[in-house]
Amino acid sequence: MPPSLKRVLLVIGLVLLLAAVSGCQVTATSSSTQDAAPAVTVTTVPEAKPPQAADTAATPRPRPTATGQATARPKPTTVAPAKPAAPVEVDREKLVRDAIWAPSQLQSHFEKHGGEGPWASESVYDASAREVVKAGTLFTYVDRESNVERLGFFDKVGNRFTSLTRDGRRITTHFRPDRGEAYVRGLYRSTYR
Amino acid sequence: MGYRKDSPESEERRVIRQLLSRKRLGRYEFFLGQREGRRLPGGLEEVSGFVITEHDVAYAFWLSWDSKSHQYVLHPFRAVPHADDALNDDEEYLEARRKLGLDPP
Numbered sequence: 001m002p003p004s005l006k007r008v009l010l011v012i013g014l015v016l017l018l019a020a021v022s023g024c025q026v027t028a029t030s031s032s033t034q035d036a037a038p039a040v041t042v043t044t045v046p047e048a049k050p051p052q053a054a055d056t057a058a059t060p061r062p063r064p065t066a067t068g069q070a071t072a073r074p075k076p077t078t079v080a081p082a083k084p085a086a087p088v089e090v091d092r093e094k095l096v097r098d099a100i101w102a103p104s105q106l107q108s109h110f111e112k113h114g115g116e117g118p119w120a121s122e123s124v125y126d127a128s129a130r131e132v133v134k135a136g137t138l139f140t141y142v143d144r145e146s147n148v149e150r151l152g153f154f155d156k157v158g159n160r161f162t163s164l165t166r167d168g169r170r171i172t173t174h175f176r177p178d179r180g181e182a183y184v185r186g187l188y189r190s191t192y193r
Numbered sequence: 194m195g196y197r198k199d200s201p202e203s204e205e206r207r208v209i210r211q212l213l214s215r216k217r218l219g220r221y222e223f224f225l226g227q228r229e230g231r232r233l234p235g236g237l238e239e240v241s242g243f244v245i246t247e248h249d250v251a252y253a254f255w256l257s258w259d260s261k262s263h264q265y266v267l268h269p270f271r272a273v274p275h276a277d278d279a280l281n282d283d284e285e286y287l288e289a290r291r292k293l294g295l296d297p298p
Contacts, residue, residue: 102225102243103279104253108269109241112229112255144203145226145240146285163227167284172227173241183230 088140088191090151095168096130102170113175117160129174131155132162140166141187154184154192205240209256212267213244220247222289233258235265243273245289251276 101109110122119125136153143150143163150172151164159180163172177183184192205228213221226242233239233256240256251273259266273279277298280286287297 102253102283103273103276104271105241108253108255112239112241143226143228145206145209145228145242146223148285150227161230165225165283165285170225170283172225173229175230177230178232187228 088138088151090138090168092134095151095164096134099130099133099164099168099171101126102172105172109173109175113173116176125174126171128160129162129171132158132160132174133164133171136160136162137192139184139190139192141184141190141192143172144188149189152184152187152190152192154181156181205237205256208237208265209240209242209254209267212256212265213254216267216270218244218246218248218250218252220293221245222292224285224289225283229255233265234260234263237265243286245276245286245293245295247293247295249295251280251286 106122106126110119110125113119114122114125117125117128119128132153132155136155139152139154140149141152142148149166151166151168153162153164154160159176160174161177161184162174164170165172179186181192184190206223206226209223221244224243224245226240229239229241231239235258237256241254243251243253245251252270253273254267254270257266257268258264259268276286281298290297
């Protein structure tokens with residue numbers, strides 16, 4: 001082996017050794033003499049970065065508008081799940097005897113609903129309301145206009161509905177629902193079954 | 194008394210508020226509201242109820258339908274004379290007064 005070739009082989013050996021120690025990738029390419037004197041190119045292979053969790057957190061979130069609603073990604077409306085109402089126990093006889101109408105409400109309710117049933121007068125209409133309290137199915141619901149719980153009484157056979165305030169002191173209405181049982185079942189948070 | 198804060202405002206109540214705003218009552222609170230079981234021609238349900246204003250005047254109202262103008266109206270809409278005497282034991286009335294900062298009757 002000629003001395004020049006020995007030097008070339010020695011250099012190549014040293015370069016390969018250094019590359020192995022420093023963790024670099026070594027690519028051998030041919031030069032003018034393909035077998036005897038290959039050129040050596042050393043390139044550094046960058047390490048792959050792990051995905052950064054911060055990328056998603058950095059995504060700008062939709063800003064709330066003046067009304068507090070997010071524009072691009074609105075939050076779902078949070079309405080408290082309906083809770084089963086506590087069992088209601090009432091003294092029906094007391095309600096029938098003591099419950100009263102709010103001022104002028106017997107008159108105005110009779111004017112509005114009097115034609116729905118065989119109610120010839122305010123007193124007959126009032127008696128019908130109390131009859132339903134006495135014998136109808138008791139349930140509770142929430143009146144969405146006042147946002148308060150009410151006592152409901154429904155006479156399925158006669159399709160008559162009477163509503164009282166939760167304390168049972170006041171009759172708030174009496175009528176024949178146009179959709180019958182489906183109406184009282186569909187009242188907001190109705191416990192009618 | 195069982196007041197609930199999580200009931201979303203109904204379309205009926207929104208319309209009632211619109212109609213009340215035309216009457217320039219100032220601040221007010223609803224009480225003894227009641228759905229009346231009949232659909233009006235406009236699609237909403239008839240509603241009766243009361244409001245008490247910051248000026249300590251109570252009104253009874255009905256959400257009704259005016260067949261001539263084809264619009265919702267509050268009819269009848271009338272002041273409740275001597276409301277304090279008639280309603281002084283009504284919890285919803287007292288609560289509405291409290292919300293408005295009115296003294297107990």
